[in-house]
Structure formats: structure tokens, C-alpha cells
Amino acid sequence: MDAANLLDFDRDGLTAWVQSLGEKPFRARQLLRWIHKRGVGEFSAMTDVARSLRETLATRAVIASAPILRDGASADGTRKWLFDVGGGEAVETVYIPEADRATLCISTQAGCAVGCRFCATGAQGFSRNLTTAEIIGQLWTAERMLRPAPESRVPGDGDRIISNVVLMGMGEPLQNYDAVLPALRLMLDDDAYGLSRRRVTLSTSGMVPMIDRLAQDCPVALAVSLHAPDDALRDELVPLNRKYPIAELLAACRRYLAHAPRDFITFEYILLAGVNDAEGQARALLRRVDGLPCKFNLIPFNPTAVSAFRRSEPERVRAFAEILQEGGIVTTVRRTRGDDIDAACGQLAGQVRDRTRLVARVGTPVLMEGTA
Ligand code: SAH
Ligand code: SF4
Helix, strand or coil: CCCEEHHHCCHHHHHHHHHHCCCCCHHHHHHHHHHHHCCCCCHHHCCCCCHHHHHHHHHHEECCCCCEEEEEECCCCCEEEEEEEECCEEEEEEEEECCCCEEEECCCEEECCCCCCCCHHHHHCEEEECCHHHHHHHHHHHHHHHCCCHHHCCCCCCCCCCCEEEECCCCCHHHCHHHHHHHHHHHHCCCCCCCCHHHEEEEECCCHHHHHHHHHHCCCEEEEECCCCCHHHHHHHCHHHHCCCHHHHHHHHHHHHCCCCCCCEEEEEEEECCCCCCHHHHHHHHHHCCCCCEEEEEEECCCCCCCCCCECCHHHHHHHHHHHHHCCCEEEECCCCCHHHCCCCCCCCHHHCCHHHHHHHHCCCCCEEECC
16 A cells, blocks of 8 residues: 555545544644644654554655755745656745745646746646645745754744745646645644635636635635736636636626635736736726725736736836726735746746756756855
8 A cells, every 4th residue: 555645634634544544533633733833744753642653654654745856045035946746847836025924825736727828837838736745745845944943943833934825836726626625724724834714815817616616615815817807808818718708707706705714806917018008908997896895916027938928117007006096996016026036926937848858957956046
């Protein structure tokens, strides 16, 4: 029998698994706390677990996150890890410290099948879904790497570093729902990461039926990548729109609000010069979202090697934001972080596109690079 990877299980999964070994359900809680709350990866260190069980665990289970291929630090404090998920595939995770929070941006798929025109991940095509272990493993590993060494820690196990998680890395999370759901549950579980629902944000390009399922199963904060005020343009930019057009997407957002931990939906809108940044388009957006509690997050386009789009000029960004704001919608413009390590949105796949040469170029173990 293959060893189980305990990072694949949320509380229910782990409970069922320990019971299959003939153990009591409370063992699952002990394991959750050791693995996720304390960041322990060795069964031998789990001192309140009976020795006989520790020995069984060592033969029947592993705690295995994807290995780190590269670790890059940016001058602005942003840090980016490249995880080797096998078969020449790699996914990225970005850590963004700010004054009042520390956010981890994680990936859910190797590649993406949606194929948005402006996105480097989309250009790469779809390779495969990540497993729950590969998804939660990004948070598990980041916490372990960022926490101070055990000897300099404050006693107790509540010394988490990461306060917010966003599913905004590579992939469309709602096209990998079965693996994403247990990962979300672990993020929220008090015996694991204990994050509040408002501090976990799932970003989707608009998988309407799965937005409804998420509302039932695990309503976290929702961000929707809108990028256009009308179907003709959105069909081009976000091909999933041909299946789930804007009216259906907005209706799903309204339904989600009845369950959401926040009383608004966040719309992400990349500004592409001369494509979707005209003042008339801002006004059209206002009409479309009329009566829907929402905020807009305007994202300066990060140029990728794969598209001919250009970033909108700052005056245009300002004018666009002003129209939305005057229409009564809270609007923010995302600050670009980690530019010097290609950690900005949509650039994540930039370094890994040429899959065949990936390992040759990067080498095997952890390498530090970057400017900090
Ligand atoms: N697939 C999901 C989540 C991952 S993409 C989604 O599309 O929402 C996360 C965000 O990065 C999305 O809003 C996406 O539109 C944005 N993004 C993609 N490529 C980008 C680029 N080149 N510049 C800026 N933002 C980009
Ligand atoms: Fe996929 Fe999101 Fe990129 Fe679109 S923007 S291709 S949905 S990762």
C-alpha cells in the first residue's frame, strides 16, 4: 500500500484515515495541530502521540510538500518560491508583506485551461490539477520558511506569519474544486491555520456553477476577474465568458453575497491600453453592476512575453478609477510588487514556459537569487 500524504487531508479526511488505522478520531486533531499549526514535518517530533502510533505513521504516511526549485527575494520584501510539481512542471507562490498584513498568493493548477489573452499562465496551456497536498503545501512550506527558528520563537504555537491567503497564482481554482475545497477548509480550521473567511480570497474568471457550490460548501471572500463591461470584449479576453456570459456571472455574484463573509464582491479589472480603459467603458461598467454591492480593484497590466497588450497610462488609470468612484464604487489600484523577480500577477509562468529546459536552467536544490 502506498503511504498516504497527510497534507492531502482536511480534518474529515484525516479523521477517516486515522480511523482506518483503528485509531480514535482525536488523533486527527493532534496530527492537524502538529502538521499545520506547528509546522512539524517529522512524526518523531510529535511528542504527545503514542510511540507505537508514531512508528505506524512512519511506515504508512508521509508529510510531503512539493520541493522548492527556487527561492527569490525582491528588494521590496516580496518573496517568490518556485515549486517542482514533477514532470518538468513548476508552480509559483508569492509572499507579499505589508504594514498591516502578510499575504500569500498561491497556485491551484499547473497551467490553466481558460486561456485569457493577457495571462502568461493561460498562454502556457493546461498541464494538470494540483493535489490538495500541493496546494496547502505552499502555505505549509512558506510558514515553515518564514517563521523564526524554533529557539527564537515565543513559546506556544500561535506564532503564524501569514495573515491572508489569495488564490490568485497560476490556475483557475474553480476548475480544480475537489482539491481546492479541502485546502480552503484547512486554511480556516482553528487546529490548522485558523484564518478567518474574510482573509482567504478565491479569485475566479467566472465558473458560474462552482461559485454556487462554493457558497454552499465553504464561502470565503470572492474576487471575480471581470476585465470588460460587455460580452463581445469579454468573450475575447476571457474565453470562459462564451460559456458563462456577464449577466449570468453577475447573477451568481448576487447569489453568493447571501453567503459571503464580506458584504461585497471584489471585481478585478486589468487595464489594457486602448482595449478596455476608455471612459465610456467605465460608465458601461457602472451600469452593469448597478445595485450589486462591489468594489473594484484595477490592476495595471504586467507585460508578458506572450501578448501584445500594453499597460494603460497613469492618467487613464486615474480617470477610469474616478468614474467608478464618482459612481459610488470603492475603487483601488493595485500596487505592483515583486517586478524585479517576475512575481507580479500574470507573469508567474514567465520563467517556466519552456518546460523542457526548466530543470536544466534552474538546477536542483534551493538556490537564492534576487536583489535583497
Ligand atoms: N484564474 C483566476 C485566478 C488566478 S489569475 C482568475 O483569473 O481570477 C489572478 C489575477 O491575475 C486575475 O485577476 C488575472 O486576471 C490577473 N492577471 C493575469 N494576467 C495578468 C497580467 N499579465 N497582468 C496583470 N494581472 C494579470
Ligand atoms: Fe487562467 Fe486566471 Fe490566467 Fe485566465 S487569468 S488564464 S483564468 S490563471
